[in-house]
Amino acid sequence: MAAGYTVETNGDQALAAATAETILSIVGASNKIFRIVELSVSFDGVSPTAEPVTVELMGSTEAGAGTSTNHTAAQIRGATRTVESQGKRGFSAEPSSLTCWKRWLVHPQSGMTIQFPLGREPEQITTADAIVVRVTAPAVVNAQGYMEWEEG
Numbered sequence: 001m002a003a004g005y006t007v008e009t010n011g012d013q014a015l016a017a018a019t020a021e022t023i024l025s026i027v028g029a030s031n032k033i034f035r036i037v038e039l040s041v042s043f044d045g046v047s048p049t050a051e052p053v054t055v056e057l058m059g060s061t062e063a064g065a066g067t068s069t070n071h072t073a074a075q076i077r078g079a080t081r082t083v084e085s086q087g088k089r090g091f092s093a094e095p096s097s098l099t100c101w102k103r104w105l106v107h108p109q110s111g112m113t114i115q116f117p118l119g120r121e122p123e124q125i126t127t128a129d130a131i132v133v134r135v136t137a138p139a140v141v142n143a144q145g146y147m148e149w150e151e152g
Helices: none
Strands: 003-008 013-015 019-027 034-043 053-060 067-071 074-077 086-093 098-106 111-115 130-137 141-151
Touching: 003 019, 003 086, 013 019, 019 034, 019 141, 034 053, 034 130, 098 111, 130 141
Parallel strands: none
Antiparallel strands: 003 074, 003 141, 013 141, 019 086, 019 130, 034 111, 034 141, 053 098, 053 130, 067 086
């Protein structure tokens, strides 16, 4: 059975208006493939007429990894193991070499949680690459979120 892990934003991530910002990333180990089984992003907007926030799930070659804070993954299921992948949050410089896999529009007074169907989970394609969540809010809001993944 695969082990499951989460990485989360560790509180609010302030978003600048009309600026694409990576809020979470999982970087694979050089010897393991991982798959995203669930992700969630929510916002604290107050205007019911505000424009939606663009949420993107993206692949990254890590050619330009950006500047971020490492985040220790929490194991949430499976036999006790050492996590191989590395979680990141709080990006102050954006990663480059990103490819958008999926995109959603989400109202800034709400959020979204996606559980991917079994066998159709987004999966790291190449070892040592990353999967990231990037958001672009038309107005200043805060975001919180998490990604859950499996290894093994």
